[in-house]
Structure formats: C-alpha cells, structure tokens
Amino acid sequence: MDIDPADSVGTLYFDHLYPMGVEALVEATRLVREGTAPRIPQQHALATYEAPCGPEHAKIDWMNHSRVVSNLIRGCDPQPGAVASLRGEPVRLFEAQLRPGAPGELPGTVMAIVDGRAEIAAIGGTIVVGRAQGNGSAKAPAGELLMVGDVLERPQ
Numbered sequence: 001m002d003i004d005p006a007d008s009v010g011t012l013y014f015d016h017l018y019p020m021g022v023e024a025l026v027e028a029t030r031l032v033r034e035g036t037a038p039r040i041p042q043q044h045a046l047a048t049y050e051a052p053c054g055p056e057h058a059k060i061d062w063m064n065h066s067r068v069v070s071n072l073i074r075g076c077d078p079q080p081g082a083v084a085s086l087r088g089e090p091v092r093l094f095e096a097q098l099r100p101g102a103p104g105e106l107p108g109t110v111m112a113i114v115d116g117r118a119e120i121a122a123i124g125g126t127i128v129v130g131r132a133q134g135n136g137s138a139k140a141p142a143g144e145l146l147m148v149g150d151v152l153e154r155p156q
Contacts, residue, residue: 001016053079065123070127108151109152116143118146
C-alpha cells in the first residue's frame, strides 16, 4: 500500500487498513465455514511486540530535519499527538504537511497563520500544522492556539 505524504496514522488506519481488515475477516470466515482455512503454525521465535505509541515517543525535537518532524507529527496523529512545549506548557500538533525550503527562521518558530493553519519553521522546510491541542483542551485549529512569533521547543 502506498503511503501519501499527507497520510497520518489515522488516515492510514481508517481509510486503508480498516477496510482491508474487514475484507480479510470476511475471507477468513468464509474459509473457516467451508473447512478450507489453512493451518499455519506461528513461528514463535520470529514473533515481536510493538508497544503503543505513548507520550515518551511523541516529543518533537526541532533540531531534527523537517521531514523527521513532519513524519513524527503524522505518526502521532490522531493519538497521542506529537508534543512540543510552548511557554513551558505542552501543546500537541496534528495534521502536518511539509513544504520543503529554507524558511530562514529559528526551528520551531511560528512564521504565519493562514486559514487557521500554523506555518512553523523547521530545518529544511516549513511544517504546516492544521490543528493543535493545549493541555486539557480540545483539538482546535492551530491558529487559535499558536501566534506568529511563538517559538515551540522540545518538551522536557
């Protein structure tokens, strides 16, 4: 399955993987009903466990390349949300799009608010963030929480 640069974990799951899973479940049920389901033992030596993405995985380091930061935000969307620090308080970012280029501002600086979206400087590009969430508040358009000139930092 191709992953589009605008995809997030949420769009991958709900738009692609979930429908594929439903189709696979229908097919598996049919095979069991017909008595033709293959029995393939799991190779336990190859089994792994991937822990859920938690807050410890979601911290944005603005000294990483913009592609890494954008991918982190997309990978934490819709949950738990990639987190930065704004004036010492956590802020979660969602709906990231990467615009390559050299913004010329300090990484993490909010350069503009356009149509409710925040344009944030990063190394090698600008990250356009659609929604943000302050500590204890609901997700909202990023421009309602962030202001031009704000500098987002890596959380502690």
